[in-house]
Amino acid sequence: MGFIKVLRASYGRTDRTTCAGGRPANQISNTHCFREASLHLMSARVLKLYQILVIVCSRIRCDGRKSCSVPATNSVFSDPCYGTYKYLDVSYDCIPANSGVISVHHANYGRRDLVTCPHKLATTPHCYSPQTSSLRSRCNGRKTCQLYASNSLYSDPCYRVYKYLEVMYSCT
Incomplete structure (x- = not known):
């Protein structure tokens, strides 16, 4: 399949x-x-994963x-x-299921806009930390890669702000 x-x-x-x-x-x-x-x-x-505490909002x-x-x-x-x-x-x-591997182009954890997954704690649009090199080492060259948006994984770039993980990638 x-x-x-x-x-x-x-x-x-x-x-x-x-x-x-x-x-x-x-x-x-x-x-x-x-x-x-x-x-x-x-x-x-553009894959976006959203999380605050344990609540996940996905598109x-x-x-x-x-x-x-x-x-x-x-x-x-x-x-x-x-x-x-x-x-x-x-x-x-x-x-076909046997084609392609992941190539991460760019990744950020935090918040770059107030529109993506709106929430009352989405108070600032410019609070994020780059995660490109971290996610490249985790996902590049693999057929699948499961990611979670979490302060414990990426540190907290902005206290009490509703965050998401944004990953731009391609299947090559």
Whole structure:
């Protein structure tokens, strides 16, 4: 069995016929409606793991999984055009299980923005420590690598701030 590689993703409406059955004309007339970050949300080009104490908040990612179920809702993708009936259009490949190894490009632990996994303790957007060399030594050259976002693993770059682990990598 192989793994998913998302090639293209679009949440919104780009035509008047897809998922249009029974919908009023005003809900399907806007065909210039799409969420620019749909591919980013569906793929795992940037893997983010979030943790405060033992609570983990994860985004939906499909790359590298054997199966993936993503609800096509505004709560996942945000609403690119109010009043338009939207759908999720995804193109993907199935990559054979025996191909590729991990190559870490860049990694940070902390917080670089206030939008990613919002929380009342997400109070500052510029509080992080680079983890690139640490994660390269743990993950590069491996087919799989399981990571956890934790102060005990990466030290605490900002006390009482809700943090996440951000890893940019590729499968080569």
